[in-house]
Amino acid sequence: MKLVNLSVLRGRNVYSHNPVIKLTVDLEELYDTPTLEIPMFNDNLLALIPGLKEHKCSEGYKGGFVTRLKRGTYLAHVLEHTAIELQNMLGYKVSFGKARWNSGQSVYNVVYGYKNEVAGVEAGLLAFDILHGLLEGKKIELHGRLEAIRQKAGEFELGPSTKAIETEATKAGIPVIRIGQGSLLQLGYGIHQRRIQATLTDRASCIAVDIACDKWMANDFMRQNGIPVPEGRIAHNKFEAVEAAKEIGYPVVVKPINGNQGKGVCLNLHCDEEVMAAYEAVEKYTPDALVEKYIEGKHYRILVVKDKVVAAAERIPAHVIGNGKNTIEELIAIENQNPLRGEGHEKPLTKIKIDDVMMLLLKKNHLCLEDIPEKGQIIYLRENDNLSTGGIAVDVTDLVHEDIQRMCIRAAHVIDLDVAGVDVTTRDITKPLKETGGAIIEINAAPGIRMHHYPSSGTPRNVAKEIVESLFPKGKEHSIPIVAVTGTNGKTTTTRLIGRILKEAGHCVGMTTTGGIYIGDECILKGDTTGPSSAKTVLMHRQVTAAVLETARGGIVNKGLGYDLADVGVITNITDDHLGIDGIETLEELARVKALVIEAVKDDGYSVINADDEYCLYVRDRAYGNIILFSKDHKNNYVVKHIKDGGRVVYIKDQMIYMATDKEQIPVVNIENIPATLGGVLIHNVENSLAAVAAAWGLGIDKDIINRALVSFKCDENENPGRFNMYDVADFKVIVDYGHNFDGYKKVIEGLQKIKINRLIGVIGVPGDRMNASIYEVGILSGQSFDHIFVKEDRDRRGRTEGEVAKLLMEGCIKGGANPKKIEIELLEEVALEKAMKMAQAGDIVIVFYEDRGKVMEVIDRFIEQHHRHVLEETAVSL
Structure with missing residues (x-):
């Protein structure tokens, strides 16, 4: 048995809407061996962790898990229950867990809930060690490991004041973000946030x-x-302290000038010797003491x-009450066993510590730890x-x-x-x-x-x-409007369109995309920022008044969501992409993953769903809040029925986008007037516009604002970088697009075929973590569509060998009907693009499906500069 990975999913996730820990384990040769067939395993496990006998498991009654053990269950299931029970032994009441197959024959995801992250992680690691030890016949020292975890978890635990604040904020529906591992909390999001520490x-x-x-x-x-x-005085040494006490008049108090929690405080001092001893106690905390009248x-x-x-x-x-039998020291030990007392702030009361301050007080009262108080006598400590x-x-x-x-x-x-x-x-x-x-x-x-x-x-x-x-x-x-956008294709453009609408509505928009994090018009962090940490960056920004969060599959599966609940959740579409990764093998499974975005919607919010996509409709029943369907066809059966049922829909009729209910049809914008659609030619941007209109409607934004935003949104490197950006280069054009799967290629190619073109030259590539069949299909489509093809590869091959993806694409191109003489393999995309531009003729279009937009733009800019220089030189010669 081997531990492959451990990850903490702190937000809502595909396994639970509460935080979970995921252990990925390889059961190796024991993948199909029930524990009852492993000699003494079940008996030794229950002897070591008897609390497992109380687990109900799927049987629904106490002892159900033992029944499963006797009947035959597998190690992944046992690991799940062990991790849960270890947390219960530590005092954290946890019950949620599940074990699910991941990949291959033997790899499983073991998922379980937690209350304290440190305790949850360490319990999982200990559970793995316990099972591994039992399999190898090794003795497990459980008590010491648990005590070490308890101490480590206690350091991570929120203090009682902070925990109470968190609990009350959550009850009030206020989202809470813990900042760091201390007691600093953010309550609320964006411009409405407040921060509190304890x-x-x-x-x-x-x-x-x-x-x-x-x-x-x-x-x-x-x-x-x-x-x-x-009345008080400051003393810088013990002699000044005595002088101050005499001036004020006994009795006095001596305490640190900047202390807290009563540390170093001595009260009711009646003589110079007591003041000097008290000052020495203060010196352990600060060189300056405050002497005050008692x-x-x-x-x-x-x-x-x-x-x-x-x-x-x-x-x-702090005090103890005598019983006539025990010493003061013994009485302290007995009181510290009170279950209400703990270390530091972990419990309602704190354990009593024996220290110099206590010894000074006992001495002042002519007592010592070995004295035995009479029954009922109160001894103040x-x-x-x-x-x-x-x-x-x-x-x-x-x-x-x-x-x-x-x-x-x-x-x-x-x-x-x-x-x-x-x-x-x-x-x-x-x-x-x-x-x-x-x-x-x-x-x-x-x-x-x-x-x-x-x-x-x-x-x-x-x-x-x-x-x-x-x-x-x-x-x-306490919150701001939040829109979460997911899907296979169109996420980024839809996110940017919604962001543009919100900006038109007067918001400072925080946005996460595959291109970076944006606050207003500024990109504060470049890169693929579609995970939960990027979402938190936006939600923690004090200037943000609305957030649009592109939410990718990888973040959903491996980390969960970075926000609590959205006002609007959007699924653009669900197509064949990323299958075979993270245990997601089918489109139905992928749809269920994406559905988390429409599950995590407020009760009065809206789930926006593509009614033209069967897999979006497949997860429609998982949606929370109200549902807005969007479709390119106003006669779509689902749209028609949804209107009859009193729902909201967004559709196209006579080239016009409408927002419609059973009571009204509100015209919003003609698709030909949306620059991002190239006059309605780019159908995928028509679909993205529909999704954006639906999301804006869910936020209650006026149609005129939506119209102004869409007709001003251009598909260029300023507003939609990397998404069908078209550049005039010499007497031909170059289009830069992020298409990286079959559907992405198909939508772009459909748009290109509606544009007057001399020749269409493709610079194609697909990420290496796609399935062979998916890569091959992109090749077939390219072979059917391009006049000349340059096959390149991503620098990040994602586990593939050099040339492996290119070979699959090449074979697909030939299968699609491309002339092998018009296919060239050039693995570096910037070199492939440069070759494509050098062979381009007047009226041609070169389309490059990029991995690294920065490198691609360097090549284009350099080519344009060289062309201009060449033209100037020719002009000079002719003159």
Whole structure:
């Protein structure tokens, strides 16, 4: 058994509309061997991972998977369930999985869901190692591997605050993008996006955050604005700290000037020795300490979001309660076994750590770790009450006095934070601070919210929802119009046509195509950018007000979609291309892959489907939202029925494109007036125009805007580079096109045959990953259509040997009726094109189906320059 590949599909994909991991495995000689025929395999597997006994599998009942094992099942299926169960053992509840044949006799795709990407990937690798080990009789050390995965996965896990924000945004239908592997999220798309890190939003300026982080500066700001804060001094060494304490008057607090999470904070210090020891604890975090007057009372965290207090909690320092038997150290260990306590922020409470600050407090109270407290005796282990140091929280939101609420809101406004954690110390939270002698101790940017979501007692407060609603108030947009375009041919031109319409409608359009990523009129990244990462680039751009995303087969199969849901999904057509790749062997299978684009459409969105294409119609039932059919024939049976059923259709009647329902026919544009169709000659661009009109209608764009966009869209290197671009070269023309399959060639050739031509010279080539039969058919068509043929090959042969594709094309050309004397093999496309242009005569058309448009254009430009120079020289001689 061999692991061929592992890939993570983070977006909606052909296997599931949730993220999955795909393991491609080669079962080799065991491809048809059920595990019951492998000695002791089933018994050893269940002994190692007993949780598999609970799996229902396709049987639908607990123990169903064991039934399958006993009856006989194969290794790919076992790998799927093992990867799932290992994640369950790690605490991630996963159930989705499937194993599907990929290629050859023995290669399978094993697909399973995940909650934590790191845990999912590592579980798959461990599952493979387990099966491989069982086959070879090797012992598997499972516990240690799982612990290592748990630790690694924990580092990747979103913290509780960020996770809560993500959950609430998703509930509200707001798309979420995680940026990097930290806690930075983008909520929404394009111009409407907001970014948030934990609870720090993009509203907060760097200056505001810096002020909040500098405890001295923050207190000074608040003091100047009449907000009660403790008197304080800055100390640069322990002697200055003692001097500051004497000036202020004991008891005092010593803490880092720019600390967080209560690290290094020492409270209620009564003498010089305690202050000096506290300063030494501070030095581990920062050289500067803040010495403040100690305020008597309980400690509270008041959470302010924009203009209101949304939650408040009393924070109680980490402590243990004696039982008369165990030492303080043993009691800490017992408390840390509480399932609510975890490392860092992974759980509602944090494990209690033994450190210098704790030892200092115990010493101050004349205690040590070996002491045994009496039954019921409370031993405080921290003076600060942060959850991150083991404290607990009790909800008191409904008890906070209105005056304290106003003071906290004012403090947040003074620092200029839209989300702020305000720490208050007071004897009684139900009374104004001036009555109790209480004060605002400090203010925090990016305050943790798990204490409010998971208080140890009291009412949980959904602070994350409040924060999300503050970023996206009711009625505020969070997304932009998104159109996703797929199909075999015409994707790029259709994408560009839709982009042109949206631009005419006043949008800054973000666009992904096989030619590059475009933001407005600027190409920010050249190349084939039709995958999910390119889509995210567009959706993360702050200037983009509408997105048109060309979505290719490869990205769909291997990575999934780069967006959540589209407003409009378009399938242009489905023809014989890319078969035999990624386990896709038939047009029906290819259609089901492409159908993901119309499955991932909003409920009130539109799926645009080619009613002239049987395979587009084959997946029509998989479409979400409303359906718009388009056809070149207004009498198309599917179109006629769809209108009767109350649907929308786009069709051609008397050379006019109409948008039609059962109530009206809206004329949009005459196809002869669309430059991209060459007066209606290029049928494939007529079809692309129909798809674009349908998509624009789905977006609610006015017909006059659509008309203006289409009649101004030219099929040239500026607006539609590489798609039937025509150049005047000497007294003949050269056409540059990206046709790379039979249907692409056929549509272009049909258009050329309607143009007055002397001779038609073809420079032909096909990517090497196409099936032999498909390459051969392109050759036959070329042999039937061209007067002279130059056969070239792509530089990227995609697994083929040199000359292999050219040989197939040559044989096809001859089969198609071409004279062998008029076929030349020249593998380099720029050399082949140069030869074709040198032999061209007046009135000829040279068509080159390119791999590298840049190299092709260099040849054309050089030829034109040489021709002009030659003409000038001849003119000079004649004069």
